[in-house]
Amino acid sequence: MEINKKSMFLILALMLSMSVLFSACSKGDEASNQNKVVDQGDAGNFILGETPLNFSFYGNYDWYTMNPWGQDPATKWIQENKKVTVEAIQSGGTALQKFNTMIASGKLPDVIWGDRGTDVEKLRMAGKLVPLDAYLDKYPNLKKWAGDKTLNMLRSEDGKLYQFPNWYTKRPMGNGGYAINNKIYKDLGSPKLETFDDLYSYLTLVKEKYPKVVPFEVGLSGQGIDFLYAGMSEDRTVGHLMNRAIPDGNVLKSLFSDPVYRESMVFANKLFKEKLITQDAITQTRDQVKEKINKGMVAIYGDFTTTVMGTEANSILKAKDPEDGYTMIWPFHKEGVDPKKVWVNEFDSLGWNVSVITTAAKNPEGIFAYLDWLTGEEGERIIFWGPEGTYWKGTSESGAPLYTETYANDVEERTKLMAIWDTFQWAGNTTFIDESKSVNEMNLPEDKRDWATVSQTNVAWKTSFDATEFGNINPLPDSDEGIIMQQIADIADQVRAKALFAKDEQEVIALLDKAEQDAQNAGYEKLLKFQTQKWQENIKKINE
Amino acid sequence: MKKDSMAAVMSHKDRKKSFWVRYIAQIDLQLMVIPALVLIFIFSYLPMYGVLMSFQDYDIFGGFFHSPWVGFKHFKMFFDSPDFWNVMRNTIVISFLRLLIGFPAPIILAIILNEVAHIRFKKVIQTISYLPHFLSWVIVSGLAMSILATENGSLNILLEKFNLINEPINFLSIPNYFWGILISTGVWKEIGFSAIIYIAAIAGINPEVYEAASIDGATRLKKIMYITIPGITGVIIIFMILAVGDILSAGFEDILLLAKNPVLQDVSDVIDTYVYRVGIKNSRFSYAAAVGLFKSIISIALLTIANAVARKIGRSLW
Numbered sequence: 001m002e003i004n005k006k007s008m009f010l011i012l013a014l015m016l017s018m019s020v021l022f023s024a025c026s027k028g029d030e031a032s033n034q035n036k037v038v039d040q041g042d043a044g045n046f047i048l049g050e051t052p053l054n055f056s057f058y059g060n061y062d063w064y065t066m067n068p069w070g071q072d073p074a075t076k077w078i079q080e081n082k083k084v085t086v087e088a089i090q091s092g093g094t095a096l097q098k099f100n101t102m103i104a105s106g107k108l109p110d111v112i113w114g115d116r117g118t119d120v121e122k123l124r125m126a127g128k129l130v131p132l133d134a135y136l137d138k139y140p141n142l143k144k145w146a147g148d149k150t151l152n153m154l155r156s157e158d159g160k161l162y163q164f165p166n167w168y169t170k171r172p173m174g175n176g177g178y179a180i181n182n183k184i185y186k187d188l189g190s191p192k193l194e195t196f197d198d199l200y201s202y203l204t205l206v207k208e209k210y211p212k213v214v215p216f217e218v219g220l221s222g223q224g225i226d227f228l229y230a231g232m233s234e235d236r237t238v239g240h241l242m243n244r245a246i247p248d249g250n251v252l253k254s255l256f257s258d259p260v261y262r263e264s265m266v267f268a269n270k271l272f273k274e275k276l277i278t279q280d281a282i283t284q285t286r287d288q289v290k291e292k293i294n295k296g297m298v299a300i301y302g303d304f305t306t307t308v309m310g311t312e313a314n315s316i317l318k319a320k321d322p323e324d325g326y327t328m329i330w331p332f333h334k335e336g337v338d339p340k341k342v343w344v345n346e347f348d349s350l351g352w353n354v355s356v357i358t359t360a361a362k363n364p365e366g367i368f369a370y371l372d373w374l375t376g377e378e379g380e381r382i383i384f385w386g387p388e389g390t391y392w393k394g395t396s397e398s399g400a401p402l403y404t405e406t407y408a409n410d411v412e413e414r415t416k417l418m419a420i421w422d423t424f425q426w427a428g429n430t431t432f433i434d435e436s437k438s439v440n441e442m443n444l445p446e447d448k449r450d451w452a453t454v455s456q457t458n459v460a461w462k463t464s465f466d467a468t469e470f471g472n473i474n475p476l477p478d479s480d481e482g483i484i485m486q487q488i489a490d491i492a493d494q495v496r497a498k499a500l501f502a503k504d505e506q507e508v509i510a511l512l513d514k515a516e517q518d519a520q521n522a523g524y525e526k527l528l529k530f531q532t533q534k535w536q537e538n539i540k541k542i543n544e
Numbered sequence: 545m546k547k548d549s550m551a552a553v554m555s556h557k558d559r560k561k562s563f564w565v566r567y568i569a570q571i572d573l574q575l576m577v578i579p580a581l582v583l584i585f586i587f588s589y590l591p592m593y594g595v596l597m598s599f600q601d602y603d604i605f606g607g608f609f610h611s612p613w614v615g616f617k618h619f620k621m622f623f624d625s626p627d628f629w630n631v632m633r634n635t636i637v638i639s640f641l642r643l644l645i646g647f648p649a650p651i652i653l654a655i656i657l658n659e660v661a662h663i664r665f666k667k668v669i670q671t672i673s674y675l676p677h678f679l680s681w682v683i684v685s686g687l688a689m690s691i692l693a694t695e696n697g698s699l700n701i702l703l704e705k706f707n708l709i710n711e712p713i714n715f716l717s718i719p720n721y722f723w724g725i726l727i728s729t730g731v732w733k734e735i736g737f738s739a740i741i742y743i744a745a746i747a748g749i750n751p752e753v754y755e756a757a758s759i760d761g762a763t764r765l766k767k768i769m770y771i772t773i774p775g776i777t778g779v780i781i782i783f784m785i786l787a788v789g790d791i792l793s794a795g796f797e798d799i800l801l802l803a804k805n806p807v808l809q810d811v812s813d814v815i816d817t818y819v820y821r822v823g824i825k826n827s828r829f830s831y832a833a834a835v836g837l838f839k840s841i842i843s844i845a846l847l848t849i850a851n852a853v854a855r856k857i858g859r860s861l862w
Contacts, residue, residue: 096825122604122827278695279694279695279714280693280694280695280716283689283717284689284693288695291696477827478826482826487626490806493806493809494809494810497805501718518626521626
């Protein structure tokens with residue numbers, strides 16, 4: 001009997017330990033199965049719509065989840081008419097880990113969609129990416145819409161093209177800028193709001209008359225503070241702050257010793273100290289910002305997402321009182337600065353991000369053919385507005401889909417579907433989409449037009465700087481320059497925040513002096529040299 | 545039959561038998577230990593070869609076998625880094641504060657709860673105090689941030705209502721307040737859950753001892769001093785040793801989420817956040833591994849010292 005009991009325990013223990021082993025292994029099995037599932041297709045004589053195409057797709061962002069393929073009208077249409085099926089590999093909220101695990105285990109997805117730069121370069125240098133040059137002429141949409149200049153800029157050091165761009169553009173875009181609260185503005189007698197002096201006296205007036213209202217809401221991480229730099233001198237753009245490098249002639253120079261940056265930080269410190277800027281500027285969450293602007297508790301709101309966040313806030317306030325709401329205004333500038341040369345937005349012709357095809361893909365040509373179709377007129381219409389018949393019927397001369405009644409009336413369902421389709425938009429064609437939108441928008445009466453579209457066309461796009469030449473000038477993070485850059489980024493973030501809390505102008509200057517010294521000790525010059533070289537190479541590529 | 549086998553295990557003669565004979569004799573107990581051993585082996589010992597990465601320039605494509613060996617390069621880089629002393633200071637200060645305040649807090653709560661006569665009230669307090677343990681730091685920090693906000697923050701509104709301050713205080717941007725905020729949110733979140741073990745230990749004390757003390761005329765305070773606290777000293781010491789071994793783990797998620805303002809970096813940067821910010825986020829795996837290994841070695845040393853001290857008073861872990 002004892003033996004029976006013992007053997008039962010033994011079996012139990014074995015089962016337990018085996019289950020542990022299995023659970024440890026199963027992850028690896030899954031990944032290798034995924035590779036097997038991928039259908040081959042005949043690479044040589046591929047025809048999109050005739051040869052079935054299956055590939056796996058990984059979006060390298062924490063927040064990104066691809067919707068299931070074939071479950072909505074658009075991808076169902078693609079599956080039926082183009083014989084394309086995409087299998088999602090999800091990041092599960094931990095993109096960095098997932099990405100590194102896939103590399104370390106050697107099990108790459110067929111397509112990786114993510115930011116340009118570091119990750120793409122790492123994969124390319126390891127020989128894991130398929131060059132796309134061979135397909136460019138056979139499938140003409142990308143070449144036609146993006147143009148040679150943009151494609152040249154996307155090329156890697158070896159002269160080959162590995163990246164398929166998303167939301168590339170030939171025209172300015174952006175969402176940032178200042179918006180004023182209409183009701184407060186009218187109450188205070190609609191003063192002139194153009195220069196920084198106007199801004200200062202208006203904010204002081206707001207604080208006096210509306211003690212509960214935030215005079216200047218600068219948004220998440222104090223983004224609006226960077227606008228002050230942009231307005232201090234001509235052709236200064238917010239991007240200089242992100243790269244922590246100021247162009248001067250054909251060299252990039254230190255941010256901390258730049259007189260214009262210093263002047264903007266002194267001004268920011270003054271506004272912050274006098275409580276004219278939100279006191280939670282650096283620490284607040286997106287919800288906190290939203291709450292304030294949606295309640296109309298700010299007099300001026302400015303950050304990089306003004307046209308996005310402002311749309312909702314504007315419609316909430318307008319619903320209560322038609323006189324209320326927000327209006328986007330031209331960016332503030334220092335007295336004497338040409339307002340036409342103040343840039344609070346940046347765009348580059350390369351767009352937002354890219355798709356790369358890895359060597360794991362069995363049919364890279366097929367994948368390219370699909371992306372190329374997607375970025376063309378037909379693909380963009382299907383993935384943005386759905387198959388013909390529901391929200392659009394027929395096209396204009398330029399290929400723009402013409403909205404149906406359903407488009408205007410079925411807002412709720414349409415918004416839901418468009419959000420789903422957005423997760424399949426990997427080859428966004430900004431020029432085509434924007435032109436198509438404005439074709440339809442212009443058919444609407446003025447008061448029915450979208451707040452975001454009006455704000456963008458009147459202000460945001462006109463204050464957007466073409467920063468294509470500054471694309472990809474930063475080093476890889478594990479290189480020598482990359483290690484320096486991380487230290488400089490820390491120094492810059494700290495000094496920007498400390499300068500806000502400084503007690504007077506002298507302290508701001510002292511902090512910036514100290515930052516300059518720390519940065520030089522960390523090797524700032526070496527980094528700036530690297531960035532300058534990359535920047536000059538870009539200029540050469542653009543002018544080729 | 546059971547008695548017999550137990551006696552056989554314990555008998556003097558048995559001790560001389562070989563390891564395997566003794567092992568088989570208590571196989572039913574050993575089988576219960578095996579799954580735990582397997583788990584520890586797979587998840588703690590097997591991945592340990594990864595520490596070798598800290599002596600390499602690890603290349604994620606080449607993997608472990610194709611990365612060049614670089615000796616102590618990454619350790620040297622960490623020691624020479626301008627952040628080193630700041631990171632070490634913050635780590636030690638924050639841990640020390642946790643040990644000083646966070647460690648005794650649940651013990652005090654357990655003793656206080658033990659003195660509450662009303663059973664239902666006691667249960668309610670216990671439940672309320674341990675619930676925050678199950679909230680993630682994302683939620684707790686969101687709560688803390690909205691309470692401490694300058695504009696519309698509940699704490700500032702409260703202080704203003706009582707005329708204690710004239711102007712709202714920017715709690716989350718002033719370095720002087722950070723350690724206090726960090727420690728107190730930590731205590732709030734974990735006090736109830738950590739108290740459970742001490743409440744259990746107190747429950748294990750023989751009630752007759754209290755009765756005898758009452759007859760001898762001991763006051764409540766005396767009973768706490770001479771019965772309750774000595775009764776749970778063993779448990780306290782074990783947790784103390786473990787806490788000392790953890791002294792370089794000053795926190796990660798809580799600091800990452802509460803110290804959003806870069807102004808706070810001088811007081812908030814600890815080893816784990818530093819590893820994340822500088823190492824993992826920039827894919828500097830070898831550097832991250834080196835700093836992590838450094839931390840582990842110090843921790844093992846501290847654990848051994850704490851244990852040696854505890855052995856002097858006869859209550860060591862091993």
